[in-house]
Amino acid sequence: xxxxxxxxxxxxxxxxxxxxxxxxxxxxxxxxxxxxxxxxxxxxxxxxxxxxxxxxxxxxxxxxxxxxxxxxxxxxxxxxxxxxxxxxxxxxxxxxxxxxxxxxxxxxxxxxxxxxxxxxxxxxxxxxxxxxxxxxxxxxxxxxxxxxxxxxxxxxxxxxxxxxxxxxxxxxxxxxxxxxxxxxxxxxxxxxxxxxxxxxxxxxxxxxxxxxxxxxxxxxxxxxxxxxxxxxxxxxxxxxxxxxxxxxxxxxxxxxxxxxxxxxxxxxxxxxxxxxxxxxxxxxxxxxxxxxxxxxxxxxxxxxxxxxxxxxxxxxxxxxxxxxxxxxxxxxxxxxxxxxxxxxxxxxxxxxxxxxxxxxxxxxxxxxxxxxxxxxxxxxxxxxxxxxxxxxxxxxxxxxxxxxxxxxxxxxxxxxxxxxxxxxxxxxxxxxxxxxxxxxxxxxxxxxxxxxxxxxxxxxxxxxxxxxxxxxxxxxxxxxxxxxxxxxxxxxxxxxxxxxxxxxxxxxxxxxxxxxxxxxxxxxxxxxxxxxxxxxxxxxxxxxxxxxxxxxxxxxxxxxxxxxxxxxxxxxxxxxxxxx
Amino acid sequence: xxxxxxxxxxxxxxxxxxxxxxxxxxxxxxxxxxxxxxxxxxxxxxxxxxxxxxxxxxxxxxxxxxxxxxxxxxxxxxxxxxxxxxxxxxxxxxxxxxxxxxxxxxxxxxxxxxxxxxxxxxxxxxxxxx
Numbered sequence: 226x227x228x229x230x231x232x233x234x235x236x237x238x239x240x241x242x243x244x245x246x247x248x249x250x251x252x253x254x255x256x257x258x259x260x261x262x263x264x265x266x267x268x269x270x271x272x273x274x275x276x277x278x279x280x281x282x283x284x285x286x287x288x289x290x291x292x293x294x295x296x297x298x299x300x301x302x303x304x305x306x307x308x309x310x311x312x313x314x315x316x317x318x319x320x321x322x323x324x325x326x327x328x329x330x331x332x333x334x335x336x337x338x339x340x341x342x343x344x345x346x347x348x349x350x351x352x353x354x355x356x357x358x359x360x361x362x363x364x365x366x367x368x369x370x371x372x373x374x375x376x377x378x379x380x381x382x383x384x385x386x387x388x389x390x391x392x393x394x395x396x397x398x399x400x401x402x403x404x405x406x407x408x409x410x411x412x413x414x415x416x417x418x419x420x421x422x423x424x425x426x427x428x429x430x431x432x433x434x435x436x437x438x439x440x441x442x443x444x445x446x447x448x449x450x451x452x453x454x455x456x457x458x459x460x461x462x463x464x465x466x467x468x469x470x471x472x473x474x475x476x477x478x479x480x481x482x483x484x485x486x487x488x489x490x491x492x493x494x495x496x497x498x499x500x501x502x503x504x505x506x507x508x509x510x511x512x513x514x515x516x517x518x519x520x521x522x523x524x525x526x527x528x529x530x531x532x533x534x535x536x537x538x539x540x541x542x543x544x545x546x547x548x549x550x551x552x553x554x555x556x557x558x559x560x561x562x563x564x565x566x567x568x569x570x571x572x573x574x575x576x577x578x579x580x581x582x583x584x585x586x587x588x589x590x591x592x593x594x595x596x597x598x599x600x601x602x603x604x605x606x607x608x609x610x611x612x613x614x615x616x617x618x619x620x621x622x623x624x625x626x627x628x629x630x631x632x633x634x635x636x637x638x639x640x641x642x643x644x645x646x647x648x649x650x651x652x653x654x655x656x657x658x659x660x661x662x663x664x665x666x667x668x669x670x671x672x673x674x675x676x677x678x679x680x681x682x683x684x685x686x687x688x689x690x691x692x693x694x695x696x697x698x699x700x701x702x703x704x705x706x707x708x709x710x711x712x713x714x715x716x717x718x719x720x721x722x723x724x725x726x727x728x729x730x731x732x733x734x735x736x737x738x739x740x741x742x743x744x745x746x747x748x749x750x751x752x753x754x755x756x757x758x759x760x761x762x763x764x765x766x767x768x769x770x771x772x773x774x775x776x777x778x779x780x781x782x783x784x785x786x787x788x789x790x791x792x793x794x795x796x797x798x799x800x801x802x803x804x805x
Numbered sequence: 806x807x808x809x810x811x812x813x814x815x816x817x818x819x820x821x822x823x824x825x826x827x828x829x830x831x832x833x834x835x836x837x838x839x840x841x842x843x844x845x846x847x848x849x850x851x852x853x854x855x856x857x858x859x860x861x862x863x864x865x866x867x868x869x870x871x872x873x874x875x876x877x878x879x880x881x882x883x884x885x886x887x888x889x890x891x892x893x894x895x896x897x898x899x900x901x902x903x904x905x906x907x908x909x910x911x912x913x914x915x916x917x918x919x920x921x922x923x924x925x926x927x928x929x930x931x932x933x934x935x
Contacts, residue, residue, distance in 0.1 A: 319858060322858050453870070768881065771884070
């Protein structure tokens with residue numbers, strides 16, 4: 226009891242009575258009990274409140290030390306906020322990106338001396354017209370643009386002038402660091418952030434929605450090599466244009482795609498329709514003798530001819546108003562390998578006759594040459610196929626006239642011919658490593674093997690000798706098509722192509738080059754055919770790209786390789802002629 | 806007694822008040838610093854983004870080709886310059902130990918060609934972008 230009296234707040238003058246009344250009864254007791262109950266309830270509530278606060282305190286202090294929500298509030302964005310994702314090549318090299326670049330504007334009301342400010346600005350931004358800027362700054366507006374999208378260096382220079390009234394506004398700008406190099410693949414986007422061509426157009430939504438870059442199947446190094454060599458052939462042969470592509474024959478991935486002349490996607494305004502036109506995917510051409518690859522594969526695969534069959538190529542064929550003759554005429558019976566090697570039109574036409582229209586149509590259809598391919602670029606050309614497939618069509622299609630396909634379709638189909646007979650859809654997007662893409666078996670593996678031997682024959686001693694790249698076993702086929710002008714074939718307007726595959730024993734890459742309207746020169750003895758205008762380019766591309774792709778050169782004369790590439794069905798006369 | 810507890814309570818209030826303000830100011834300072842660092846990170850990331858683009862521009866194959874032609878006396882690797890490790894001849898001692906009948910004679914050309922091949926591989930690597 227004594228301790229309770231030590232309450233410091235007790236009034237000094239108050240002393241409790243010596244003892245409480247002995248007993249309580251009636252209304253006093255009742256009211257005391259009521260207040261007691263209330264006190265207990267109130268006390269319990271307070272206790273509960275404090276217990277909750279205490280528990281929360283322990284929880285926050287003891288168990289939520291590493292709460293990420295707080296840290297997350299204060300953390301910064303992972304990447305700079307841009308409204309369009311990057312485009313990169315298969316090795317992650319940047320092909321298109323959005324840069325935030327400052328744009329310079331001024332508030333003329335704050336500018337003290339318009340004339341001297343304009344002079345200073347023209348000093349650091351040389352492409353500005355001083356008088357124009359002075360006029361802008363002297364106006365009574367509250368806002369004028371001086372120059373849009375400055376470089377960081379220009380921004381620094383303007384800041385260093387220290388003129389009040391000049392301000393920067395941050396704007397986004399799409400830039401293409403590689404310029405012309407992959408213009409037709411990457412395409413370009415307009416100022417309103419909308420893709421207008423190429424991957425920029427076909428992946429427009431994907432580029433805007435997700436921030437991960439789009440990885441193309443393209444390899445910038447190969448793209449450069451191919452472009453370099455094609456432009457060299459164009460210059461050498463004084464041609465109007467050229468195109469080509471490099472394809473992985475086992476996946477259908479396009480590693481390089483070149484169409485010349487090209488444009489700079491950084492300034493799409495300066496491009497003409499001619500430069501924007503993608504010859505590889507949108508253009509369709511009569512490909513000429515390279516089509517004999519399909520004709521021969523068809524004959525072998527449908528067993529209407531074997532490697533030992535022979536055809537009479539002594540005289541030109543006259544059919545309707547056409548005459549089919551040979552450019553490298555031998556004027557005798559030729560075996561199937563010889564027809565391919567000398568690129569005989571007569572022999573090919575006769576092979577197609579033997580197979581018949583239905584088999585030809587079916588085979589070309591299986592290779593995807595009769596309808597527009599599905600591809601990631603929006604610029605896709607549909608092939609031009611005869612509406613009525615008569616015998617004469619069948620005979621001209623045998624050597625690549627009377628049917629127009631895009632170089633992309635051509636490359637896709639040739640890949641299937643050499644890779645064991647599996648057709649892969651051509652793609653511009655990088656395939657995940659280690660996954661074998663699904664393909665469609667369109668011919669027997671045996672036919673494919675025989676075709677590889679024939680393709681090697683063309684480079685070893687046929688029309689494509691200049692495509693040889695020592696050590697890398699190039700196989701391929703030349704093609705020289707006369708372009709149609711005003712309804713008839715132009716003797717001078719040629720499309721000269723070469724389709725090469727290497728290493729032919731186990732094909733990995735296909736290199737195709739076509740030169741548009743080449744003119745013969747002194748080095749080529751006046752020839753402008755595929756074997757002269759396109760084949761040397763393929764040879765140089767192969768020699769430059771093979772070390773990059775880790776392809777081991779081999780001894781082309783080693784007995785194993787000789788044996789594996791031996792064509793086993795030569796007639797004795799054929800062997801003699803070939804040796805000459 | 807009474808005075809003592811009053812003083813104790815007073816002290817406690819003063820100390821806790823001081824501590825509270827102390828912590829508050831520290832937190833404010835840290836928040837300022839966090840903001841500054843975050844700003845720096847954003848700036849650096851933007852700079853990296855710009856520099857990546859610049860790197861890509863400077864690495865245009867055509868430009869590298871030109872620079873390589875001007876400053877390096879190297880060309881693309883020819884097929885003849887590429888070899889296999891296992892196609893190299895054995896080193897002289899090993900060859901001698903292996904066959905007593907034929908001493909160093911067959912492995913003689915190996916000695917000068919092996920280092921030369923190494924040099925070529927090194928220069929080839931430099932030339933990869935061409």
